Amino acid sequence: MRLKGPGISGRGGYEPLCLGCTEPVSSEQKCSSCQWPLCGRQCENNLHSKYECDIFTKNLVKELKDPFQYELLRILRCLLTRERDPPMFEELMKLETASEHRILLESQSKAVETALIFINQNCKLLEYDIELIDRMCGVVELHSQVTGMYRTTMGIYSFTSKLMYACAANTRLVEVKGSNKFDSKFRIIVVKPINKGEHLTFNLMETLVPGYIRTRFLKEYYYECDCELCADPTEKGTYFSAIKCASCNQFSKEPGDKPKVIENGYLISDTVQDLSSNWKCMNCDNFADGESILRLLDQIDDEYQLFRRQLPSKSLDENLCQLTSKIRMYHDNFHPNHFFNWRLNYLYMTLLVDYVHSLKYPDTWESLRHVFDQIEEIIHPLISTLLTLKPGATLAKGKILYDAVRALWCFIQWAVIFGNAQSFDKHQDAKYFYALAAETIGILQFEITATDQKLISQIYYMKNNKTNIFERLKHHSVIAERKEIPST
């Protein structure tokens, strides 16, 4: 069951959204009865008329021209389900509202106060008391999911809202198109085997991120996660957030001596839920306070985001060169598995795959082989860390496999050209290529975002076009011949 309404404007500030279908509309498009934004007559006969239109009309409730009006509208719809859709009301009443946490926040009490004025005074609906209004404020705040073509729809999905939260979840939620272009539903995809009686779990964070970032994010939902990942300071033995201890890992003063490296000399936080707690060394008595560590990590993260934004403006060589120096810097400061290292290696790998795809003609098979070896060397640890932290057919796995498929596709073609195989299908890795492509499609096929659709169509292209490089090569040999004429 789901209850929907207009959500947030795509442009940041106030933007009129149709109260019927939630599509952005112009400021002239209004409901002929209540004068709130509505795209046309076709939308007068749906959720808008079922819920608020008569109330707005009768009590002359005016459009507020503030993005917050849509939140108020969705709170109003939740309340109105009591009389207008009792089964939905029953479902909403079962949802977590975190009232005991929200009451402590000034911003939240203000929001409830505003909702109270809107419902009791503007809409003159005195039958809803503060307790129920507060409850629905919590429901709307905690359970609204952005959906739809324009990302301006917000819906409360009663079933998915009841799933348990876990950072390494056993399902993933995938938005699928409903009966019309404005309608969407959530499909729950199981990503790993689930035993009978085991809870279905989902997560809200798209990427693989270290505990402190997850904790911060979940605090916005008043949630303290104690899943198997959050409960384990070593993050399942991956040390995904571990920082090198400066006291343990010291360089020897004697010239020519190897640096003194202590294997367990890493600082980790033993309670990931408490962001200010000390990070302690696993090997010595050294420790650092959580807040200063997080400041440092935030700074490094900002630098990385800046670097990412600047990627398109620089040449591939420049980017690879800068990445290599960053990797070296990270290597001196973090555990080899650290999220920052993982993320950099992932980026490095995708750039190498792009590079291989952009090649017109490599100098030698050996030089090409060297790049493929590098790609392979990175992909394996990337996948194995990923699977330790997030086992199963997750989206992240699908994206890494996609790059592996792209690399393999090129590798086999060049191998044929350099005489290591007769044809694509006869190459020893061809079977592996097809298996990997099938697995990647298997994972990505449930996603409906434009990017994922593009990835899938590219894999189909690769499967069906095994002569792409041969074509390029034909072109190349023509150029080579032309060049050779003046020199002979």
Ligand SMILES: [Zn+2]
């Ligand atoms: Zn509409």
Ligand SMILES: [Zn+2]
């Ligand atoms: Zn109306």
Ligand SMILES: [Zn+2]
């Ligand atoms: Zn967790």
Ligand SMILES: [Zn+2]
């Ligand atoms: Zn130490």
